[in-house]
Amino acid sequence: MFAVEVEKLTKRFGEFTAVDQVSFDVAEGEIFGLLGPNGAGKSTLIRMLTTLVPPSQGAARVNGFDIVRQANEVRQSIGVIPQAMTSDLELSAYENLTIFGKLYGIPREQRKKTIAELFKAVDLEQWADKPVKQFSGGMRRRLEIARGLVHSPKIFFLDEPTTGLDPVSRVAVWEMLARLKQERSLTIIVTTHYMDEADKLCDRIAIVDHGKLVALDSPHNLKASVPGQGVLEVSFSRTPDGWLKTLEALPDVAEVKQEDRVYRLASNNAPRTTVELIEATRRANIEVASLSVQSTTLDDVFVHYTGHQIRDSLQTPAGYDTSFMYDKK
Amino acid sequence: MHRILAMIERDLRRFRRSPTLVLISVVMPLVQLIVLGYAFGGKVKHLNLGVLDQDGGMPAVKVREMCQAVAANAQTFTPFVYHDQGLAMQDLRNGRISGLLEIPPQFSRKHHDADNPQIALVEDNIDQFAASALEGGLNQLLVAYNAKTPAPRLTGNVTLSVVEVYPYVPYIQFLLPGTTVLAIFVSAMIGGGIIFIDDKARGLHEGYLVTPIRKLELILGFTLAGALKAIVSGVVIVTVGAIIAGIPDPLNVMRFCRAMILVVATALALISMMFLLMVRVNDPLVPRAIFGVLNTVLFFPSGAVYPTQAFPPWMRVITTIDPFTYAVHGFKQLLLKNTGLGAIGWDLCFLFVFSAIAMTAATLLFRRTL
Numbered sequence: 001m002f003a004v005e006v007e008k009l010t011k012r013f014g015e016f017t018a019v020d021q022v023s024f025d026v027a028e029g030e031i032f033g034l035l036g037p038n039g040a041g042k043s044t045l046i047r048m049l050t051t052l053v054p055p056s057q058g059a060a061r062v063n064g065f066d067i068v069r070q071a072n073e074v075r076q077s078i079g080v081i082p083q084a085m086t087s088d089l090e091l092s093a094y095e096n097l098t099i100f101g102k103l104y105g106i107p108r109e110q111r112k113k114t115i116a117e118l119f120k121a122v123d124l125e126q127w128a129d130k131p132v133k134q135f136s137g138g139m140r141r142r143l144e145i146a147r148g149l150v151h152s153p154k155i156f157f158l159d160e161p162t163t164g165l166d167p168v169s170r171v172a173v174w175e176m177l178a179r180l181k182q183e184r185s186l187t188i189i190v191t192t193h194y195m196d197e198a199d200k201l202c203d204r205i206a207i208v209d210h211g212k213l214v215a216l217d218s219p220h221n222l223k224a225s226v227p228g229q230g231v232l233e234v235s236f237s238r239t240p241d242g243w244l245k246t247l248e249a250l251p252d253v254a255e256v257k258q259e260d261r262v263y264r265l266a267s268n269n270a271p272r273t274t275v276e277l278i279e280a281t282r283r284a285n286i287e288v289a290s291l292s293v294q295s296t297t298l299d300d301v302f303v304h305y306t307g308h309q310i311r312d313s314l315q316t317p318a319g320y321d322t323s324f325m326y327d328k329k
Numbered sequence: 330m331h332r333i334l335a336m337i338e339r340d341l342r343r344f345r346r347s348p349t350l351v352l353i354s355v356v357m358p359l360v361q362l363i364v365l366g367y368a369f370g371g372k373v374k375h376l377n378l379g380v381l382d383q384d385g386g387m388p389a390v391k392v393r394e395m396c397q398a399v400a401a402n403a404q405t406f407t408p409f410v411y412h413d414q415g416l417a418m419q420d421l422r423n424g425r426i427s428g429l430l431e432i433p434p435q436f437s438r439k440h441h442d443a444d445n446p447q448i449a450l451v452e453d454n455i456d457q458f459a460a461s462a463l464e465g466g467l468n469q470l471l472v473a474y475n476a477k478t479p480a481p482r483l484t485g486n487v488t489l490s491v492v493e494v495y496p497y498v499p500y501i502q503f504l505l506p507g508t509t510v511l512a513i514f515v516s517a518m519i520g521g522g523i524i525f526i527d528d529k530a531r532g533l534h535e536g537y538l539v540t541p542i543r544k545l546e547l548i549l550g551f552t553l554a555g556a557l558k559a560i561v562s563g564v565v566i567v568t569v570g571a572i573i574a575g576i577p578d579p580l581n582v583m584r585f586c587r588a589m590i591l592v593v594a595t596a597l598a599l600i601s602m603m604f605l606l607m608v609r610v611n612d613p614l615v616p617r618a619i620f621g622v623l624n625t626v627l628f629f630p631s632g633a634v635y636p637t638q639a640f641p642p643w644m645r646v647i648t649t650i651d652p653f654t655y656a657v658h659g660f661k662q663l664l665l666k667n668t669g670l671g672a673i674g675w676d677l678c679f680l681f682v683f684s685a686i687a688m689t690a691a692t693l694l695f696r697r698t699l
Contacts, residue, residue: 050539052699071697072541080539084532090343102335103540131346147536 033202138169227254230270336550358512366501386437506660507633521603
């Protein structure tokens with residue numbers, strides 16, 4: 001049985017289609033990543049799966065429950081960490097977890113035990129009685145992760161859990177999620193626009209762009225699906241006519257893509273292609289303005305499948321995207 | 330039920346940790362009661378009255394002496410003698426005096442001949458209250474001036490004897506019912522309006538919406554939590570306000586218990602109304618923007634500061650559907666007349682029915698999704 005089954009799920013806001021016929025399954029115990037730039041439709045997708053936004057079309061089952069007809073059963077069986085930090089600043093960390101424990105109807109003794117375990121798991125034991133307004137962003141995020149697990153859900157949804165955090169806090173959150181997954185047999189669905197996060201954390205990644213699912217596989221397989229094992233990013237002082245064809249004809253070059261003045265050469269043998277590229281520029285009397293050589297990354301995968309880089313999309317202020325509350329009816 | 334209690338617990342813990350909110354919802358209405366009560370409650374005194382005597386005869390001197398007597402006793406006005414009419418008029422226009430009493434030439438002769446003697450009051454009618462006080466004071470003065478001495482013991486004139494059912498009610502006491510309702514309203518506005526929308530904008534509601542809590546539980550949780558905070562304000566203002574306003578026997582237990590029932594009914598009605606108004610609002614500026622208008626639209630048509638019988642017909646429609654009207658009427662009965670619950674039965678009935686309707690409508694309009 002799949003933890004999550006999504007079939008042609010679609011969400012329209014007026015004329016705008018935020019999520020367009022997306023289908024995928026998530027296996028139990030998997031960390032599943034939804035990767036894409038802000039505005040790609042990841043958050044809308046996760047909000048539909050967590051019953052916060054009704055779908056316009058299509059169907060989905062979470063933990064075996066239909067997200068429309070059995071919304072309350074879905075809510076009982078999932079933990080959700082929204083993109084915005086939603087803990088009560090005036091309450092202590094312990095009070096925040098207690099209130100949510102009560103909202104989920106957890107008996108008193110079990111609640112106390114679970115909360116103690118969770119504080120230990122997220123390394124906030126010594127801060128339990130402090131008001132949340134004294135917490136750093138990383139501590140608040142860890143608290144919210146604990147809050148999402150207070151009722152021991154089987155499936156855990158996290159909407160951009162590391163957005164707005166400093167690099168150290170981000171790594172701490174990754175490690176914590178990996179550990180929690182092991183300890184609690186969780187299925188985790190996480191949205192992110194950080195390539196490294198998706199690469200390190202996820203068992204499988206779905207690349208979402210303009211509301212559509214454009215690729216889905218493990219990070220390894222996704223990288224392997226991109227032509228070439230390495231990528232040369234190069235720009236030149238000038239480019240004569242037919243220069244693109246010259247680059248494509250270089251030995252071991254599998255694919256050449258041009259974005260403005262930058263050429264991305266996917267190569268099966270990056271060192272050899274580099275040497276041949278330098279020779280070609282010398283013959284054409286062209287200067288190399290910049291050159292970098294690297295192994296295939298998820299960034300290359302993203303460019304390969306979407307035709308643009310993830311940073312090309314408009315970004316919203318980190319961590320507090322509440323525009324959805326104002327924009328739509 | 331445990332979910333409703335969890336929502337209430339959360340709200341009350343937050344309220345307790347926010348001294349500013351407690352202060353605003355409890356102290357501000359008391360300040361308003363004191364300031365408004367004393368600002369409007371007192372008699373107008375010490376108005377500067379210019380006196381221009383163009384006659385100088387004995388009857389004119391008697392008028393001037395009687396003015397001095399008023400200044401020494403009732404203190405409604407203090408006379409300043411002028412000899413130059415131009416200067417007196419200039420001072421009147423500049424606001425140095427509130428009115429000018431002119432005793433014209435030939436006043437004494439006309440008085441002696443019983444030829445319709447007149448004196449003139451030129452008043453600064455921009456300030457209606459001051460002008461009325463001057464008119465009243467001088468009319469009383471002339472009644473005394475014209476009185477025959479000695480007054481006959483028996484007269485055929487019909488007079489009105491006024492018997493007051495209740496002891497004298499100073500304006501600050503008259504204002505207490507309205508201020509009590511206003512205090513509850515301020516709490517409802519903060520709890521049911523500003524905080525509710527701010528929490529929504531900060532994404533806090535998203536956290537609750539992903540839990541299995543039902544719509545009715547959420548609305549009941551929000552409403553009861555808001556009502557409890559409003560009740561705290563109501564209890565404080567009823568007790569402290571009664572002491573400040575000088576209500577006789579302010580800590581009367583039975584009256585306090587009856588007032589509590591009305592506080593609960595008022596708090597429920599106003600918080601339900603706030604949720605109904607705010608249930609579809611997302612912009613945090615909206616409750617702040619409408620606060621003043623809502624306050625005016627609900628408070629003034631209620632009869633809290635002026636009799637509703639004086640209102641135009643369209644305003645009486647607002648009065649009829651305004652929960653303030655029934656709450657203010659109820660508190661007037663309990664605090665000023667010390668009546669039993671029977672006298673406020675209709676008020677309680679309206680407030681509870683209003684709460685039920687508003688809460689039902691709010692629940693129907695509340696979106697369980699974003």
